[in-house]
Structures are given as structure tokens and as C-alpha cells.
Amino acid sequence: MATMGSPSHQLRKDVGHLKYTDLLPYNKDGYAATREFLLKVTELLVEFVKDTHDRNKKILDFHHPAEMLRLLDLDVPDRGLPLQQLLDDCSKTLQYQVKTGHPRFFNQLSCGLDLISMTGEWLTATANTNMFTYEIAPVFILMEHVVLEKMRDIIGFRGGDSILAPGGSISNLYAFLAARHKLFPGYKEKGIHSIAGQLVMFTSDQCHYSVKSCAAVCGLGTDNCVEVPSDERGRMIPEQLEKLILERKARGHVPFFVNATAGTTVLGAFDPLEPIADICHKYRLWLHVDAAWGGGLLLSKKHRHPRLTGIERADSVTWNPHKLMGTLLQCSTVHFKEDGLLISCNQMSAEYLFMQDKLYDVRYDTGDKVIQCGRHNDIFKLWLQWRAKGTEGFEKHMDRLMELAAYMTRKIKSMPDKYHLIVEPEMVNVSFWYVPSRLRGMAHTAEREKILGEITPVLKGRMMQAGTLMVGYQPLDERPNFFRNIISSAAVTEVDVDFLLAELERLGHDL
Template sequence: MIYKDLLPMNMDGNAPTKEFLRRVADVCIEYVQHTFDRNSKILDFHQPEQLKDVLDLEIPHKPLNLDQLLVDCKDALKYQVKTGHPRFMNQLSCGLEVVSLAGEWLTAAANTNMFTYEIAPVFILMENVTMAHMRKIIGYKYGDSILAPGGSISNLYAALAARHKMFPQYKERGLFALPGELCLFTSMHSHYSMKGAAAAMGLGTNNCIEVPVDARGRMIPAELDRLIQESKAKGKVPFFVCATAGTTVFGAFDPLNEVADICQKHKLWFHVDAAWGGGVLLSKNLRHKMAGVERSDSVTWNPHKLMGVLLQCSTIHFKEDGLLISCNQMCADYLFQQDKPYDVNYDTGDKVIQCGRHNDIFKLWLLWRSKGDEGFEKHMDYLWEMTEYLVQKLKSQSDKFEMVLEEPECTNVSFWYIPHRLRTMKQGPERHKLLGEVQPLLKGRMMTAGTLMIGYQPEDEYPNFFRNIISSQAVNKDDIDFMIEELDRLGYDL
């Protein structure tokens, strides 16, 4: 059989269509089962040229049969990294929530666009209700929200809205509406998307001013105040401050109340990038880490990170309603007619710069329905419990591991593995240099073995170190014990 035997090419193709989709589903289900099998590898690593030899990736001139397509599906998953594996701790988005997966499957089957209520009525209402619930958790009484394609674009939306709020004529007049060079402020450890936003908005990366951080990676409020005053003295026009709630590497939470005070003092937009750390708002035990978030003007929050929703699922929330539509509306009447037979305020396409939007709400809504607020609170508390267990295990084997930060604020745990030859070497710059050289070598062995995946990077004066992420509910104490033993097995003789 080929594609012509399936719906819609063959209107009598119900049976072959059902059989083909069932077999594809079987391939996916088998993959999910292997994902949670701790005896299976996370990946079967091949170098790019090797993988091109193993896989048939060419686009054919004539149609292939459906059996070959099923083989292609199996091969794609065979060589794919199992990001839901309990021992995959490489990214901020780890794990595989089965209910969210079910939501993604239904989303693909519906295959609709989220720009009007006309074609996505159920999903638009789901987004409306879920975003309102998230704003209530943040502490906004009213406001507006949208799902965006990633945290970087969410941060860009915040900066665009801030500029529009301060200079509403910019939309029509562009640079001529500005009294001088605009500049924004973010911490040295913030996500690079703020620098990207400055570039995309025409401010220039030099006008994304990085604020120094303390020893734990948190923005220093006094330095923010100083830099704002310095920028004003140079004739620049500060308009936006981004505080980070959960930095990418250290997981640091900037002091939001103190930053809010400074923004209030200078009349600047206060944005919180909680793409990573936003999930703490769901736990009474952890919410204090984001004290002051309710004073912000906007918040980025990615449910595809700590909350475990499948990629991608990023939200941006505004305290003031109407800004999104005012900032981005282009009034394309061939899409967003105002005389439709329903309340057109439910249409979202004119709120965003991208027009069409993927349906990212259903997998979030369905997962939240399955857990409830109570289940997500337990989810967050469990991630912190596993993180604390890892920290204590690392500290108990200080001959083999050295912590970068003694007490991490989020589930990022940063450390160096110490191979046998360096365990008796005195502390100092040379030892740190050698440790920085060891970590990438150990990562290479890790990927070849396929049993474990942890990311590494340098930061400030620190040479390469591992940053272990726990954002999957599948991780348990046995996995953490295995990780520590496996690092020593793979790296002992480096």
C-alpha cells in the first residue's frame, strides 16, 4: 500500500487508514515504554557522518510503500535521544508526561490554527481559562496572556509591550518617535534572549546592559540602580528591566521585591523571566522564591520546563489588559473581520506578531486537569526533594565531586567530577583548569556509553562544570545513585 490507499486520496480507505495509524501508534507506544526502561540506553550515539550512513534520508522521486514509512518511523526513534528517560538530566526540559503526550497527539489530529475562535473555538476557550488561572497564581487581578513559541519570543513580547506602553507612537513612526537611545537591563546570568530582543528591536546589543550578580548568581539591586542612573546621565532612555526567576545555569532567583522598588523609583517596566523557575509558584513551600512577582508588569513562564508539559509550551502574562492587541494589532480585515457572528475579542491572531499559532494549550490543559493544582504542588515538592538528595550525596563524596554552589536555589546542581589522579592535588588555578578539561572528556564517554546525559558549561571564572537538571518526575533516588556511580566508572581514569 502507498499513500493513495489512505484517506483522503481513497475515500473507501477507512480500514487501511486505521491500520496504518494504529501501527504508527504502536511504534510510539513501544518507544514510550523503552523510554522509561532503565535498562535501555538514552541514546545510541553516532557521529553525524556515521548517522547519515545508517539512515536513508533521501527524498524519493516515486512514492514509498507504507511499510517502509513504518520502518522510517522506527529508525527515527531508534537513534533519537530519549529525553524522557529517567537518567536524561541534560536540559531544563526533561521527562515525558504521558497525559501531555496524549494531548499532543490529539492536537496533531485536530491540526488547527490558534488565531481565531472561528476555527479553534474549544482550544481558544481552554487557553482563555488556563491563562487566567496562571495570572491568578502570579497575583495579577486582571491582565492578558498568550502562548508563544518559546521563552525567547515571550521575552520579546514583553519588551515590545514595554516600549509600546512608554512610546505608543513608535508603532507608526518607528525610531522618529523616540527621544533618544532606548536601553534595557538584565542580569549577567540572564538568558541570552534579552540581548536577542535588543537586537531584534533595533536597540542594538550594546543597549542591553548587563547587571552584575552576587556569588550565587543573583542580580545586585544596587548595581541595577547605579547602571540606570549612569545610562540616564549618558543621555540614554531606560525603559525595561528583566529580573530572572531561575537562571539557566545556576538556577538563581533575582530579588524581585528589591528590583520592583527600583523599577518603581525610575518608572521602568518590570519584567520577570520565570521561564525556568515559574513552576515554584505552584508550591506553598517554594513560592517564597518569587516573592514580589505580583508587582511585575509581565511574566514569562514555560510549563514545558519544571511542570513537565511536552515541548513546546511557553506563556507570557501581562498585568495590563489591552497592551498585546494595542502593540501588535495590524487589522488585517481578510483574517480578523470585526462583523463575525461571535465576540471577536476571543480572536487572538491580532495580539501576536506571528499571525498563525500552534495549539500549545491542549497538552497543558489536559495535564493540569489530570493533576489539579494539588498534584502540581506535589510535583514541585518532589523535584526539590530529589535535588536535595543529590546535593547531599555529592557532598558525602567530596573526594570525587566538588560543588560549584553549595546550596542551589533551583533543581540545577552544578559540580565538577574529580578523576582519581586529581584527588590529592591541592586547590588552586591549575587544578581548576585541569578539572575544566576533564568534564568535556567525561561527557564524551557518557554519550558513547549512552547510559547517562548531563550538560556542562563554563560560567564567569568557573571552568567547565556539570549542571545536572532534575525536572522529570521519573527521577528517583536509585537514578541519582546510579548517576554518581556511573560518573565515577566512566571518569575514574581520566
Template sequence: MSINPNQYKLSDRTARLTAQDLLPTTVSAGTETREFLQKVIDILLDYVKAVNDRNEKVLDFHHPEDMKRLLDLEVPDRGVTLQQLIEDCAVTLKYQVKTGHPHFFNQLSCGLDLISMAGEWLTATANTNMFTYEIAPVFILMENVVLTKMREIIGWNGGDSILAPGGSISNLYAFLAARHKMFPNFKEKGSSSLPSQLVMFTSDQSHYSVKSCASVCGLGTDNCVMVPSDDRGKMITKELERLIMERKKMGHIPFFVSATSGTTVLGAFDNLNEIADICQRHNCWMHVDAAWGGGLLLSRKYRYLRMAGVERADSVTWNPHKLMGALLQCSTIHFKEDGLLLSCNQMSAEYLFMTDKQYDIQYDTGDKVIQCGRHNDIFKLWLQWRSKGTEGFEQQQDRLMELAQYQVRRIKEQSDKFHLILEPECVNVSFWYIPKRLRGIPHDRQKEMELGKICPIIKGRMMQKGSLMVGYQPDDRRPNFFRSIISSAAVTEKDVDFMLDEIHRLGDDL
């Protein structure tokens, strides 16, 4: 059912009240508070139902200026009524993109896992920080157990981990730890402690956050060397070693190599064993950005096909909010060596991290991170893991890969209408749609340029219609092409068929 803001009516008395008339301001307002919150829950449950209804639109699109006219976004001087707040909640969800809809293939993080969602509801209600055991005892212990489990899955015995606000910050933690490991005096002395220019290396297909580390941390982006990739999007490891040696001859210090397990666009997996060999020869820290592909570590079938050698890395970024389907945000960074996080980032703020507390202060995690305040991202993952078990996560990963292969087969069966760009290694499927006027024409660069022009037109049509969302982009070898993502557990073969059929309906006349 669609969200209708007019259908969520509070009782006449409660509707006229304001937030000041609820708990905790008015201690006798238990009944009114329950009525208000129950109505909010009604809206949320109706939205969950709508997200899982294939007859519902994925989005009700409006251009920004039109959307401003539809919404009352003013922040008033005097508080509005509870009824208005209820309507605000309903209107917000009415116009929000349904990222959990089975026809949303647009982002790496898709789907709406109900158990993870329930965990997020509880997390918001508990409303605690994650920097000390004294204020988050249950959540700190959960984090310890889950992160230890994830390191074991990577293949390490021991080490350390933390949940960070997104894969970009996870990659930043890896960079900081690598620099601290090689030059521990940098923390106090800064760049004056360096004997020469530090240099880092990553694939030209890597996430932009890796290059951002060079900017944020003072290396300069010119000292983040982009290693060429092959036509499948994998780092060319011979080029990596050549570039490392080239920089060494310049007197620079190569110290950090970031491999990618699941590139953002093509879903490519770098050869980790070859990269590990090179890092070993040249004394470089090896980081694996598996923010996207890390979920495949849970699959016995795909772990060794895609990520053999991951256990040789010094650090690994792994985002459960992607292939594992945990709710945003849920990003982890793991280190093979214990103690580095604390040594690198510790500032020993006496008002938080006293050493004479009544409990074991190793459970105070706040001094391991650069943030201080840290959102509780563990409970939704812990609860989800409890609900599926490791075996259930394995089945989920295998199923997503199976669906991607199904899409590949369907594209090949309709080769007059679709052109598969390459066989995918992950659940990213890259392809062009071929409209009627371009069928039967030899596939060359000129045809690709024409196919690239129609991608934004089809995307615009699907958003206006609200029936589907699939992303498109160019890369350094090709003009615009579609890249569908299957990371939602809600998707079936029929949804994949709908995606291809709908693109055909929307673009056949172009």
C-alpha cells in the same frame, strides 16, 4: 524493549500501498488507514515503554557522517510504500535521544508526561490554528481559562496572556509591550518618535534571548546593559540602580528591566522586590523571565522563598514545558495590564479579524501576536492540569526540589570524588567530578582548570556508552563544570545515585 524497525510488518496487501491509497485520497480505504495508523501507534507505544526502561540506553550515539550512512534521508520523486514509511518511523525513534529517560539530566525540559503526550497526539490530529474562535472554539476557551488561572497564581487580578513559541519569543513580547507602553507612537512612527536612546537592563546571567531583543528590535546590543551578578548568579541590584543612573546622565531613557527567576546555568533567582523598587523609582517596565523557575509558583513552600514580589512585575515569562513537565513546546507570556498585547501588535487584517462576526470577537486572539499562525499548545497543558490538579503540580515541584537536595547530600557525602560548586536554589546542581589522581590535592584555580578539562571527556564517554546524559559548560568565573537538571517526574533517588556512580565509573581513570 528496543525499537526494532523490522518487527512492525503490515499485511502484505497494505504494505505495498502508498499514501495515495489511504484516506482522504481513497475514500474506501478505512480498513487500510486504520491498519497503517495502528502500526504507527504500536511503534509509539513501544518507544514509550523503552523510554521508561532503565535498562535501555539513553541514546545510541553515532557521529553525523556515520548517522547519515545508517539513515535513508532522501526525499524521493515518487512516494515510497506504506511499509517503508512504517520502517522510517521506527528507525527515527531508534536513533532519537530518549529525553524522557530517567537517566537524561541534560536539558531544562526533561521527561515524558503521558497525559501531556496524549494531548499532543489529539492536537496534531485536530490540526487547527489558534488565531480565531471560529476555527478553534474549544481550544480558545481552554486557553482563556488556563492563562487566567496562571495570572491568578502570579498574583494578578485581570491582565492578559498568550502562548508563544518558546521563552525567547515570550521575552520579545514583553519587550515590545514595554516599548509600546512608554512610546505608543513607535508602532507607526518608528525610532523617529523617540526623544532619546532607549536602554534596557538585564543580568549577566540572564538568557541570551533578552539581549537578542535589543538586536532584533533596533536598540543595538550595546544598549542592553548587562548588570553584574554575585557569586551565586543573582543580579546585584545596587549595580542595576548605579547603571540606570549612569545611563540617565548620558541622556538615555532606561525603560525595561528583565529580572530572572531561575537562570539557565546556576538556577539563580534575582531579588524581585528590590528590582521592583528600583523600577518604580526610575519608571522602568519590570519583566520577570521565569521561563525556567516559574513552575515554583505552584509550590506554597518555594513561591515566597524564591519569587517573592513577582506580582509587582509588569510581565512574566513562564514555560510549562520546563519544571511543569508539559511537552515541548509550551511557553506563556503574561501581562498585568489588559489590552497592551492587542494595542501593541494589532494589524487588523480584514480577511481574518472582521469586526462584524456573529460571536464575541474578543475571543479572536490572532491580532494580539506578531505571528499570525499559532500552534495549539494549550490542549496538552489543559489536559495535564486536569490530570494532576493544582495540588498535584505543587507536589511535583516539591518532589523535584527534594531530589535536587538529595543529590546535593550525596555529593557532600562523597566529597573525595565530587566538589559541589554552590548550594542550588533550583534543580540545577553544579559540580565537578574529581578523578583519582586529583584527590587529596588542595582545591585551587589550577585544580579547577584540570577538573574542567575532564568534563568533556566524561561527557563523550557517557554518550558513546549511551548510559547517561548530563550537561557541562563553563561560566565567567569557572572552567567547565557539570550541571545536572532534575525536571523529569520519572527520576528517583536511585537514578540520582546512578548518575553519580556512572560519572565515577566513566572518569575515575582520568
């Protein structure tokens, strides 16, 4: 990217010294200055896109917080600054921003920079409309209706309802609320006194923390979010689920909700949906599938089964396109088998927004379906991306990511002296320890794992300071820190996987 103050980032002097009041809408004659300023900002963004995909550029220029505060001028002034300074601020912000679209950024579940989806986000920001009524967002509301219906059809629901929510955690919360409302409709008006007994929910010990958060936020208490043991590959054990349900029923509690995870955050494991659905049917419990991470594999004929077999039996499903599908942040959906639950559960009928005597079909007013009222437009970037790729293009993307994960797994297995695979991956999460030279002759024991766990954050620190690579790490259960590599970016190739393994060796061999 061009350096600060370079000619490519300079406005003409007669424009650079202007203030925001010289632009539209404050100055009705300010179109020329507005256009020049916005085009320069756009040039900055396009340069950042170019640099993001340049393997010779660093992913980040790392600085500790105190040093970063010295490098940046973050003061919020009393008097507004000129346009040239604002443009320089944009440039410097990008200069120190992590390039999450870089082919060697493997750090998060959401990686990559899909340019069509990015284009949609630019348009969305410019349109700047809310999503609570058809009245103010007619095109986007209809897009949402069509795309979400398509997604429900892919899941296997016939009819039903859906909504876009601000992240998978809130999508899971909407599922929880709808389940409670379905089974205990008096709760909305009467509260906890309408339920004769302690509500209890169940989820695997590998689930996303937002599931336990639902219990805390909604009054159950985290003690009543029962963690079901998982097997050695991170999948819920159905027999343990049934045992725990019976234990709680024997105590007079009211089991009502089971969360199954399709693609756990760390290991990428898929809970066995068919036997879990059988148990939910037997005891009349709501089945929610948190497929925020793994939902993208619904688009792959090759990889959908057996991982997601039985998902059509769920009552609700969370699915985040901003993860495996590569849609820009944020884009999270939650889907319900039964239509009408969302509106029945959350409707407050605010008269200043949701009048019933409007000139159009008010069923397209979506704001009363959600507790948040206003919603960001997260649909256009997904709709435009789907138009570009088609369902076929998404399927090819899913298959390619899985192919790359398999390639990385084979490479790790081919170097058992340098790398230790934690578990055979079900998805694109490849979890492993890097083994430095001094430990390569040591038997793999708990003591060795302890040392490897201590080395992992040190190597991550070297990685960030070098700026050439980013891979996340974490502990899990009895396992100390290990690397969790995520391949979800369309930019990644086998060359990048090879670089990753070679770079870890370069940075960590002497640890």
C-alpha cells in the same frame, strides 16, 4: 524496542505495498488501510514509551554525524514509497532518537515524558487547527482563556492578559514589545524617530541570551542591553542596577526596561524581585520577570517564597510549563498585568481574518495580539495535564523535584574527594565538578579547576558513547567547564541520582 522489520512492525502484505494515495482522503474507500497503518504507528510510539522508562535500556545509541548519515536513508525520493517503508522509517527514527523521557536523562531544562500531556499532543496533531480565531478553534481558544487566567491569578495579577508563544525567547520578545509600546506608543507608527534619546534595557549577566537578542532584533543594539553584575550565587545585585540606570540617564539615554530572572539557565538563581521592583517603581521602568525556568515554583507553597516573592509587582512574566511542570514541548506563556496592551501593540487588523462584524464576540480572536499570526495549539496538552494532576498534583511534583535536588546535593557533599559542588542550589540545577582519582589529593586551586574543566567534556563524551547517562556541561564566567545536572522529570528517583554519581565514577575515575 522491536528491531527493524520485526513481525510487530509489519503491515499485512496487501497493505504494506500500498501508497499514500490508497489512504484517506485520496481513496474514499481507504479507511481499513488507513486504520491499520495508523494503529501500527501507534504501536511503535507505545513501544518507545515503554523503552523510554526502562532503566536497562540506553538513553541513546550515539553515532557521529557522518556515521549516522550512513545508517539512515534520508533521501527524499521523486516517487513516493510504500507504507511499509514509511513504517520502517518511523521505527528507525525512534531507534536513534535520544530518549529525553528516560529517568537518567538530566541534560536539559525540559526532561521527562508526561503521558497525559503527550496524549494531548497526539489529539492536537490530529485536530490540526490554527489558534488565530475562535471561528476555527472554539474549544481550544476557550481552554486557553481559562488556563491563562488561572496562571495570572497564581502569579498575583488581577485581570490582565496573556498569550502562548513559541518558546520563552519569543515570550520575552513580546514583553519587550509591549513595554516599548506602553511607554512610547508612537513607536508603532513613527518608529525610532518618536523617541528622543537612546533606549536602554537592563538585565543580569546571568540572564538567558534571548534578552540580549531582543535588543539586537528590536533596534537598540546589544551595547544598550546593559548587563548588571550578579553575586557569587548568580543573583542580580540591585545596587548595581540602580547605579547603571543613573549612569545611563546621565549620558542622556532613556532607560525603560528591566529584565529580572527567576531561575537562571545555568545556576538556577533567582534575582531579588522586591528590591528590583522598588527601583523600577522609583525610575518608572517596566519590570519583566523571565520565570521561564523557575515559574513552576509558583505552584509550591513551600518553595515559592522567598524565591518568587514580589513577582506580582512585575508588569509582565514569562513562564514555561514545558520546563519544570513537565508539559510536552513546546508550551510557553507570557502574562501582562495590564489588559489591552498586546492587542494595541501588535494589532494590524487584517480584514481577511479579523473582521469585527462576526456573529460571536470577536474579543476571542487572539491572532491579532501577536506578530506571528498563526499559532500552534499549545494549550490542549497543558489543559489536559492540569485536569489530570490538579494544581495540587503540580505542587507535589515541584516539591518532589526540589527534594531530589537536595538529596543529590547532600550526596555530593558526602563525597568531597570525588565531587566539588559549585554553588548551593536554589533550584533543581545542581552544578559540580567530577574529580578523577589522580586529582583527589590536589588542593582546590585555579589550576585544579582548569584541569577539571578540561576533563569535563571528555567525560561527557564517554557518557554519550556509553549511552547510560546524559548530563549537560558548560563554562560560566571565570569558571571552566562543569556539569549542570537538571532534575525536572517525574521519572527520577533517588536510585537514579545514586546511579548518576556511580556512573560518573565508573566512566571517569581514570581520567
